[in-house]
Amino acid sequence: MGVLLLIISAITFLIFYALPSTDPAQLRAGRSGSPELIASIRHNLGLDKPIYVQYYRYVKGIVLHFDFGFSYQTDAPVRQQIVDRLPATISLTVGAVILWLTLAFPVGIVSAVKRRSLVDRAAMGGALLAISAPVYWLGLVALYLFSNDIGQFKIFDGAGTYVPISQNVGTWFSSLLLPWMVLAASFAAFYARLLRSSLTEVLHEDYIRTARAKGLSERTVILRHGVRAAILPLVTVLGLDIGILLGGAILTESVFNIPGIGRLAYDAIKASDYATIQGTVLFGAFFIIVANLIVDIAYAVVDPRVRY
């Protein structure tokens, strides 16, 4: 895991070091920065050193002091910036995950059991439509229809109303309702489709017939014997999706103006703030790797056949 992170950090470093055509020192010095100022900034940031020295310093900082360096733009420590932004991203992710799972399970199960019925066709048609809609467009349409500032039906809080949970739980909740629904829509659709196809396959298995032959109720057969086996593929994608979202839901955060990791990364990229970009990319990769690890462990819990 450490090795993987090291490689990813090296690649990120290389990409953002070698590719850009803009000079970070110049950006920081501003439009009227004198050559001397630019040179001194470059020296202070260590940008005049060869790339491997810069990289070595960077990794050393992380390993020894858990120090991700300082933002080129705001001088704030990158670690602090990420920690500050994390609650918003976690709020968004957790709420959306709960919402999409509670939606996807009943829909997926009913669709699989009542295959090719009207309910199934309607649900799967709707799911396909939801998958096809980009989240930011869905967000804009939702804001246009339902937000209480510019919306046609003033039901939910609009964009930019996010407050931390520690400040006011009620406002926090109501401000996130619309983002949760928008973010969850395509995921719910995807999971419902996945569960449907997985459960359909499982229901053809011999042990399902055995369970029915034992005289178990249809409910027990489907829920205890069918769904339990059918959620395995869902566990894999769920872990990855949570990992990716925790690394920053860039599009949703930017549409709803939620100050999360995704926005931080996006703003940093726009401002060529390499230290912050590095931090957020590493952070995102870290979450994806951890999520992979948790998925492996969860497999053993869910699937009794897996032994370590």
Add this chain to the structure above:
Amino acid sequence: MSTPLTDIAVDPGAGPESESVAIAARTPLELFWRRLRQDRVAFAGLVFVVLLILMAIFAPLLVKLFGIPGPNTQNAQALDDFGTPTGPSSVHLMGVDQLGRDVFSRVIYGSRVSLEAALLSTFFAVTLGTIVGMVAGFYRGWIDTVLSRTLDVMLGFPSLLLGIGLASACSFGNGCLGGLIKPGLTVVIVVIALAAFPYIARIVRGQVLSLREKEFIEASRSLGASDLRTIFREILPNLVAPIIVYSTLIIPQNILFEASLSFLGVGVQPPTSSWGQMIGDASGNFGEVWWYMLFPGVALVLTVLAFNLIGDGLQDALDPKGDR
């Protein structure tokens, strides 16, 4: 009870003449085509995509046919006294944007970017992914280890973040790598292809790992076929079905990826019109000028939906286990 009987009597296909016709063997391709044709929904998707491609190719002609201004023609008359764009009217079917450009015309031209970016990036991703996957799966050993770990690293990368980073680094000024990669559509295609190919490579590798143990591979080798011949003449044909399915499944994702990059302002550069970029432009004042946000989005959703329908249909049609 009588209806089935009359059915048989009326049905000309069941007559004795047709039985005497030699029964031609159906190739897998024919079987596949028949199954796909029966899938009305997938077929509708296919028709939509064909029409879309025609629309993209003949965009200038269409614009002339409808008598609407070109995608970059700014018409200050279409803005009201306060400079606010006007909505759908008989002159501008989908209204105009903040520069007075016709939205309908821009939506038509936007299909070019979407299709070009999605199809080309998918082509590169599939080509690269197939080659890497075949090499890794066929040679196994240390080659596989190196390639697979590399793929792991690429999959561990937050792809949208990487895309934004690469695209923004290359989108300003003269491009990146000393002007090798120019800003605009090329960057977008490279980014999407890089993000998508590891998935293809993984799937292909898995398939090749099991294929290479089959008897016909052993037979080919015992006849003295070279590795290259075995890979391309024996293994590759067996990969066509899964590759087609996954290609059609990643096309819609790639369309959305291009739109996301353009939405964030790091994709296709103005004044070229792209659906994602139009939505991004509209996100500032969509409260008043909803049409500028709505129509490109609808075009995007319909296109992605159509490709998804085709993908689903192909998957069913090519899956021998499918009970349909």
